[in-house]
Amino acid sequence: MPAIKFRGVDFIQYDSLLTDEERLVRDTTRQFIEDNLIPIIEECNRAGRFPRELVKPMGELGFFGASLKGYGCAGMGNVEYGLMTQELERGDSGVRSFVSVQSGLVMYPIYEFGSDEQKQTWLPPMQKGEKLGCFGLTEPDFGSNPGGMRTRARKVGNEYVLNGEKMWITSGSIADVAVIWAKVENENDKIRGFLVETDRPGFKADDIHGKWSLRASVTSGLSLQDVHIPEANLLPKSGGLKSPLMCLNQARYGIAWGALGAAMACYDCALQYSLLRKQWRDQPIASHQLVQDKLTWMISEITKAQLLVLQVGRLKDAGKVQHQHISMAKRNNVWMALECARLSRDILGANGVADDYPIMRHMMNLESVKTYEGTHDVHSLIIGQSVTGIDAF
Numbered sequence: 001m002p003a004i005k006f007r008g009v010d011f012i013q014y015d016s017l018l019t020d021e022e023r024l025v026r027d028t029t030r031q032f033i034e035d036n037l038i039p040i041i042e043e044c045n046r047a048g049r050f051p052r053e054l055v056k057p058m059g060e061l062g063f064f065g066a067s068l069k070g071y072g073c074a075g076m077g078n079v080e081y082g083l084m085t086q087e088l089e090r091g092d093s094g095v096r097s098f099v100s101v102q103s104g105l106v107m108y109p110i111y112e113f114g115s116d117e118q119k120q121t122w123l124p125p126m127q128k129g130e131k132l133g134c135f136g137l138t139e140p141d142f143g144s145n146p147g148g149m150r151t152r153a154r155k156v157g158n159e160y161v162l163n164g165e166k167m168w169i170t171s172g173s174i175a176d177v178a179v180i181w182a183k184v185e186n187e188n189d190k191i192r193g194f195l196v197e198t199d200r201p202g203f204k205a206d207d208i209h210g211k212w213s214l215r216a217s218v219t220s221g222l223s224l225q226d227v228h229i230p231e232a233n234l235l236p237k238s239g240g241l242k243s244p245l246m247c248l249n250q251a252r253y254g255i256a257w258g259a260l261g262a263a264m265a266c267y268d269c270a271l272q273y274s275l276l277r278k279q280w281r282d283q284p285i286a287s288h289q290l291v292q293d294k295l296t297w298m299i300s301e302i303t304k305a306q307l308l309v310l311q312v313g314r315l316k317d318a319g320k321v322q323h324q325h326i327s328m329a330k331r332n333n334v335w336m337a338l339e340c341a342r343l344s345r346d347i348l349g350a351n352g353v354a355d356d357y358p359i360m361r362h363m364m365n366l367e368s369v370k371t372y373e374g375t376h377d378v379h380s381l382i383i384g385q386s387v388t389g390i391d392a393f
């Protein structure tokens, strides 16, 4: 069977809805992924290795903090940013996760809640990929309900002292700085964000091994034991659970686009395979009605998902997006992508379970993507609350 090369997915002249600049960002990212990630991703996935060698070139292409303005950032529009994450995740969800964390969960809170000095210190090197970040919200006992967190910060003189455990933290052990969310004891347990340099005494990051998902991404547990940081490391404009949720909104938006990329990779691979693979009377399996039905389901759902994220992106550009819009895009597109991965795997038969093809890797990755940044069901509750006015958490 000849190698299958991604061709893009556009059933309803979707490209005509995009500007020249938006198509340029998408095509540049697609080429970068094709040239640099596709040749190595299956090896990385097998070895459980994050392709760190791509960090510098990704920085040079402006992938980090891409939608922020100033500090060397690309200042992309939200649709451009989304198309970039789509193409990154068409390569691999782990690489897209790395970029989402660096951009939406570390650079964004510094940009949004940080002091001028914090912005000057961290944003330019992070944009270049010279410094890496991680985002510590989840704890061993608090995932969907982060408000229950046990991590505490205590103000002592002109320092804060942090204690606690964070779990499932993307890029934890490769980060230079961790954005840590903690309850401040001297402020009635108000949740605030802190910048913790990872070489401070008392800070430890241990990788989680044995993941069957996001194997090309680093995931760690963080331990903070009497970690002293200067008071200038508090993100001064952070306050309350709303602050980390604002960060999650940024990242969820990118995920909604990213999942679409994974779905497109699976669908296009299955389509090409079905035209090449012959069974019964020397005919391609694409000639069977049941196979066509699966392809039809996928192209229909991908097309609907494209329109959904495009509208959410346009609303975001216009400053009119609401968090429940982003919840719908994340929930729908990740579910749709996982279903596409399963159907595509089925179309490839036994070949679908091998890493000669990207499908099973995407399927396993998408299981994490369904869970993180608000599980599928948590987004159901967010949308449910928005339409009924009733909190069902």
Ligand SMILES: Cc1cc2nc3c(=O)[nH]c(=O)nc-3n(C[C@H](O)[C@H](O)[C@H](O)COP(=O)(O)OP(=O)(O)OC[C@H]3O[C@@H](n4cnc5c(N)ncnc54)[C@H](O)[C@@H]3O)c2cc1C
Binding pocket: 101, 135, 136, 137, 138, 141, 142, 143, 144, 145, 167, 168, 169, 170, 171, 213, 214, 219, 368, 371, 372, 373, 374, 375, 376, 377, 378, 392, 393
């Ligand atoms: C690979 C990976 C990377 C991650 N990276 C990060 C990171 O960088 N930083 C970070 O802070 N976190 C990260 N996370 C953690 C992630 O955000 C959490 O896993 C997620 O919030 C879910 O929490 P949990 O796993 O504790 O599941 P739980 O909250 O224990 O949920 C388990 C199940 O219960 C359901 N459930 C929970 N509450 C309700 C309810 N009220 N009603 C109905 N059902 C409910 C959920 O939908 C889910 O199906 C990562 C996770 C993974 C897998």
